[in-house]
Amino acid sequence: MKTKLLFICFTLIFTAILFNGCSEKEKESAEVQKNLHGGYESQVKWGEHLVMIGGCNDCHTPKKMSPKGPVPDMELTMSGHPAALPPPEVDRAEMEKERACCHT
Numbered sequence: 001m002k003t004k005l006l007f008i009c010f011t012l013i014f015t016a017i018l019f020n021g022c023s024e025k026e027k028e029s030a031e032v033q034k035n036l037h038g039g040y041e042s043q044v045k046w047g048e049h050l051v052m053i054g055g056c057n058d059c060h061t062p063k064k065m066s067p068k069g070p071v072p073d074m075e076l077t078m079s080g081h082p083a084a085l086p087p088p089e090v091d092r093a094e095m096e097k098e099r100a101c102c103h104t
Contacts, residue, residue, distance in 0.1 A: 051078065 037046040051057060060078050063070035076082070 037043050038049065040046040040049060057072060057077060060080055061072045061074070062076050062079065062082055064073040065071075081087075
């Protein structure tokens with residue numbers, strides 16, 4: 001009888017320790033995962049942050065006209081120049097003339 005009681009107590013204590021250790025590992029892995037993403041909840045959010053602070057949006061997001069002039073079209077963020085639109089007309093001779101004028 002004493003042996004059975006001792007065995008049951010040992011089993012309960014071992015099980016409690018086992019479950020406690022597992023829950024701490026889950027917490028640690030969640031913290032490590034968050035640290036892998038610069039403190040953001042996901043890799044996508046971390047990437048969005050890097051794009052914004054790096055200024056990638058400045059050139060790689062098309063612009064649209066607004067009453068205040070051209071502004072980034074955030075519906076097309078990071079999509080580059082729309083393929084359906086032709087490239088703007090550029091007068092190469094005029095550009096070279098302006099460049100020569102400014103660099104003398």
